Amino acid sequence: MTIDGVTLNTSPRLSIATVHAFSDELKSHLEQNLSYICFGRQLVQSAGVDDSYYSFEATMDQFAERYLSKDHLTRLGMAGELLVHLLTEKAFPDLSKASIYFNKEERSIKKGFDLTYLDGTNQLWFAEVKSGEATALTFPNAQADLANRAMRDLRDKFASPIRRTMWDNAIFDAQSVLQQRQADTARKLLRLDTGPDPDPDSRRRVVLATPIFYPHTQDTISSADAQTTFDRIEKRSPYADLRIFAIQKSTLEKISSYIAKKAKA
Secondary structure, eight states, X not given: OOOTTEEEEOOSSEEEEEEOOOOHHHHHHHHHHHHHHHHOHHHHHXXXXXXXXXXXXXXXXXXXXXXXXXXXXXXXXXXXXXXXXXXXXXXSTTOEEOOOSSOSSXXXXXXXXXXXXXXXXXXXXXXXXXXXXXXXXXXXXXXXXXXXXXXXXXHHHHTOTTHHHHHHHHHHHHHHHSOHHHHHHHHHHHHHHTSXXXXXXXXXXXXXXXXXXXXXXXXXXXXHHHHHHHXXXXXXXXXXXXXXXXXXXXXXXHHHHHHHHHTTO
16 A cells, blocks of 8 residues: 555565655544554554544644654654654555554653564564654765664663563553454563573564655665665674664654644644
């Protein structure tokens, strides 16, 4: 399925999405899915269609409360992660999201793993999102820089002394997002991932997502450059499998304006 304003160049392990325009169709896709993204599809659907608690309007108000109060750099990260939530399952159709956007404990950015997924063979994937802005000077290396940062940060999370909390959050998320059988599988895999293993990375699967905001839309991330980045990272990756999802959008302003307009509308 394609979305007006978005060009997808997909392959099983490397996909590139170029958001040429924050189109009406992309806005509609966001409006249809924002509550699912923020709270989890199963939780929202269990409330029923007549329950306004998880309506788009109520969810957007909560999203705006978190987003509009943040500085530019934090907004950049939040908007990039929102694009990843919106587009990853179109870039990699075999992945089913097992995580939610909102942080449960407080009205701030989410702590722990950015996203987790279950694939069509019931394998668990951990995703790290690194967003950034680029200039004409930095654009050629921006995607590679973000992918390398994502790899380092994900490795740090796996080794974190508070790692149990991150797995607990991921286990909770799966129940809110996936249907019961898938949720049970994801939760079991997450529990097993914390068990004793001399080389746990060798069985982990990871997705590195790299949203870039760059105003010169005539320049786009090339497939050849993205493949070079993928090959270099894969060569030194300790993980069982790797995917990269590169996203490019012109600026942050249209997303910010849309959120401000829709909040309390």
